[in-house]
Amino acid sequence: MNMNLGKYVFNEPYFGWLLNGIGNTLLISFLSGSLALLLGILLTSSAKPQGKPSTFSLIFTDIFRNIPPVPMLLLLSIGLPQIFSKYFHYSLPSGFEFKILILGLSFNTAAYISEILIAGLRGVPTKQYEAGVSLGLGRMKIFFLIQLPQAFRISFPAISTRLIHNMKNSSVALVIPLNLDRMELMGQTSRIAGQTFAWAEPLLFSTAIYLVLAYALSVLLARISAIIDRKVNPDECN
Amino acid sequence: MNVTELLTILWQGFPKAAEFINPSYPRFLQLTGGLQLSLLIAICSFLLAIVPAFILAILRQKSNRQASTINKIVTSFFSVIAKLLTEILRGIPIMTLALLFFYLPYPLFKLRVPPILLAIAAFTIYTSAYMTEIFRSGFNAVNKNTIEAAKLLGLSSFSIFFRIRLPIAIRTMVPTLVNLFITIFKDTSVLTALAVGELTYTSRLLFVSAPGNYTLILILVVSIYWAVSFLGSKAIKILESKTLIGSHK
Numbered sequence: 001m002n003m004n005l006g007k008y009v010f011n012e013p014y015f016g017w018l019l020n021g022i023g024n025t026l027l028i029s030f031l032s033g034s035l036a037l038l039l040g041i042l043l044t045s046s047a048k049p050q051g052k053p054s055t056f057s058l059i060f061t062d063i064f065r066n067i068p069p070v071p072m073l074l075l076l077s078i079g080l081p082q083i084f085s086k087y088f089h090y091s092l093p094s095g096f097e098f099k100i101l102i103l104g105l106s107f108n109t110a111a112y113i114s115e116i117l118i119a120g121l122r123g124v125p126t127k128q129y130e131a132g133v134s135l136g137l138g139r140m141k142i143f144f145l146i147q148l149p150q151a152f153r154i155s156f157p158a159i160s161t162r163l164i165h166n167m168k169n170s171s172v173a174l175v176i177p178l179n180l181d182r183m184e185l186m187g188q189t190s191r192i193a194g195q196t197f198a199w200a201e202p203l204l205f206s207t208a209i210y211l212v213l214a215y216a217l218s219v220l221l222a223r224i225s226a227i228i229d230r231k232v233n234p235d236e237c238n
Numbered sequence: 239m240n241v242t243e244l245l246t247i248l249w250q251g252f253p254k255a256a257e258f259i260n261p262s263y264p265r266f267l268q269l270t271g272g273l274q275l276s277l278l279i280a281i282c283s284f285l286l287a288i289v290p291a292f293i294l295a296i297l298r299q300k301s302n303r304q305a306s307t308i309n310k311i312v313t314s315f316f317s318v319i320a321k322l323l324t325e326i327l328r329g330i331p332i333m334t335l336a337l338l339f340f341y342l343p344y345p346l347f348k349l350r351v352p353p354i355l356l357a358i359a360a361f362t363i364y365t366s367a368y369m370t371e372i373f374r375s376g377f378n379a380v381n382k383n384t385i386e387a388a389k390l391l392g393l394s395s396f397s398i399f400f401r402i403r404l405p406i407a408i409r410t411m412v413p414t415l416v417n418l419f420i421t422i423f424k425d426t427s428v429l430t431a432l433a434v435g436e437l438t439y440t441s442r443l444l445f446v447s448a449p450g451n452y453t454l455i456l457i458l459v460v461s462i463y464w465a466v467s468f469l470g471s472k473a474i475k476i477l478e479s480k481t482l483i484g485s486h487k
Contacts, residue, residue, distance in 0.1 A: 003345075066467040068424035071438050071460045078445075079453040086453075168331035174431050186333055190431075199341030207334050214329035 008201040014192050018202065020181060021188030022209055028102060028184055029167035035106035036166060040113030044121060045143050049129040051122035057114055064111035069104065069172045076100045077176040098182045101173050109166040113159055120155030121147060149232045156228055160221035164214055171210070185209060244458055248272050248440055272440030273462060279354070279436065280423040283361035290362070291369035294320045298374050320370070327367035333428045336360045340432050357434045365422055372418065376411035377403060413477045420470040424463060437462065
């Protein structure tokens with residue numbers, strides 16, 4: 001057993017690469033997570049007030065929930081440019097893979113989040129919708145002001161699980177060709193291994209970082225959940 | 239190259255290219271194709287994970303109030319360890335876990351293990367962490383009155399567990415377990431980064447031989463994954479409705 005963390009991890013330029021990787025992982029998971037939340041809410045807003053999903057969101061969830069991220073990202077990052085160059089004679093700009101990565105991850109997570117939110121919407125009593133109608137509110141106003149906050153409160157634990165999963169999913173970016181300064185943690189790990197043949201040291205370091213990130217994210221989301229619980233309290237309304 | 243030809247290659251494997259890329263592959267791997275290998279890894283790791291998950295779930299059970307202090311201390315110690323283990327495993331992405339299993343055995347123990355076994359081991363560990371939670375919640379979901387009635391009838395704690403608690407818990411666990419299996423099947427695609435010849439990797443090998451058709455190949459692969467997990471999710475819906483009827487009887 002001969003580990004040399006000082007040589008392959010805490011040494012320039014490797015440590016700088018890993019820090020860059022951590023930053024990119026955080027960036028990717030933040031952007032794709034917030035985009036997924038937005039998409040999930042939009043998909044849920046088209047559902048019937050009683051919690052029956054619309055046909056479009058049903059198709060979206062069925063497609064993107066059942067495709068694993070790796071082949072989907074391969075299709076988007078290698079197949080898409082082929083299609084564009086073959087049929088539209090247009091070459092995608094360099095660095096589009098990063099945007100595609102965020103888009104692909106967020107589609108996957110949004111499919112799950114919309115399903116969770118629809119289940120939460122079913123947990124909101126239909127009386128609330130009827131009260132909104134009798135107050136003369138429009139459909140969208142009822143959804144965003146009355147139903148969504150309560151559905152969000154009910155389903156936030158499940159959503160936060162999905163968001164943590166989204167952060168962990170960002171590690172599949174290893175399989176797609178990203179620019180060197182855009183690589184996330186696993187990408188930078190394999191970059192170090194590619195130059196030094198040392199897999200064990202950077203890999204153990206990045207495993208520890210993922211554990212810390214997952215724990216920190218779960219603590220953060222628990223805080224947010226407590227805040228939502230305090231702000232949206234149906235018992236106070238009665 | 240037409241679609242049926244591609245499908246047969248994806249199902250039957252791509253032995254020549256696999257030999258070319260990795261000469262140290264075990265012989266039987268050359269006979270298994272991409273989809274077969276994905277299913278093999280998923281099924282093997284799912285079945286193997288049942289044992290550690292069951293042990294961890296039992297360790298995480300709370301001791302009853304009448305137990306002695308030493309008994310309580312011992313059980314809480316084991317439950318804390320089991321909880322720590324599952325939480326740590328759930329915090330590591332499967333990509334990192336698989337890479338750890340592939341690149342640590344040699345520098346640490348000077349071991350050379352065939353990649354397929356390493357893949358199955360990594361997925362077994364990964365699966366057991368999630369399966370523990372399913373087992374635990376399934377055991378806790380059993381009605382307490384049922385257990386008390388069994389105690390009144392004078393059954394031993396062993397037979398209460400295996401004759402009363404387990405059969406009732408399995409009913410509620412089956413849909414979630416099928417869901418877990420689908421998740422594992424989808425997650426086997428990360429093994430692509432490690433050159434294990436599963437479905438996505440086979441498609442990448444095909445890319446070497448037929449670069450022009452890569453989009454078509456990828457669309458086929460994505461639809462295979464989609465079809466398997468879509469059928470699985472429909473099966474879950476049917477199972478869920480059946481278990482619901484069972485609980486109302």
